[in-house]
Amino acid sequence: MKHCLPALATLTLALATGASAQTTKPGLWEITNKMQSSSGEMEKAMANMEKQLASMPPEQRKQMQDMMAKQGMSMGPSTGGGMNVKMCITKEMAERNELPQQQQGDCKTTQSPRSGNTMKFSYVCTQPPSSGEGMMTFNGDTAYTMKMNTTTTVKGKPEKMTMDASGKWLSADCGNIKPISPPKK
Template sequence: MHPYAISALSATAIALLLSAAAGVAHAQPQKMRPGLWENTVSMKSQSGQMEAAMAQMQKSMASMSPEQRKQIEQMMAQQGVGIGPKGNTVKVCISPEQADLDNIPQQEGCTQTVKRTGPSTLAMTFSCKGAAGQPPSSGEGTMTFSGPTAYAGNFKLKTTTAGGKPELIEMAQTGKWLSADCGAIKSVR
């Protein structure tokens, strides 16, 4: 596996993570706090192919020289992406305007429906067109908030494997507000 490659399933999951985080502000009575957010997602695929691809990528990174590994990790960090043993993380900057409008833009090529099912719980469905070598995907899930700075959610994602077979991925996701200053991370467009 090429060291710069991230599996199509992982890229799709990260796109959905961003889309799900975008849905947070739509139905939240207390607005999402603007600033730097860290979203962590752990995934389990029905076939095990995604986990095998991630293990191979981590093995490839482990076999790199320390300089090469540091360069790859820095490149990913500049994009707000981290890969670790407890899950993948994505840092996202939410501008004050985006939080005020309750209309944070979605990931390109994705649509979603968000519905409040309780004072602090949202149910959502989503669908993403396949793009840039990624298969189309759809899913549903719930998010529960513990205030304007944290949430947890569970999602089921339907997609296809690289071989064209149907795939079901279960995702557990958490989000936490880190700071009002986003640093080098740019606002979601």
């Protein structure tokens, strides 16, 4: 599971980047993604993580969920073998088009100007080392779809992954999920 979480955090960064690339509605967002890797290692890691979460005693699972909520996200399996991530975007973040990002990772994102309802983006991270590019299609300020190709390292070997994702606004109230703090500059 520990090999999977850094990759998910990086992918979440890329998803969140696109979600806030236009003026978005502040509040709780749900991002659903499905990944495929060239070696199948990511899928095995995800399945293993889901088994570990399912086998945790309820108190331990709640403790982990609370810890993730304090870090600004909630994760869980989605239908069809994907992963759901919930993130909170504040009014101020939405007004500034500020990107909810992980605290660690040293990632740089480049976004092309929107053309109609689509936008292309790319990112490079040094920790964990990875890079990717993709395209987002927006449906107003409350939904989007995305396709992304990523190159990373899994168990010391280069890995290519593809991801199909969608984001949707759930509510103005983020509940117990706190906004991710902006990275220190």
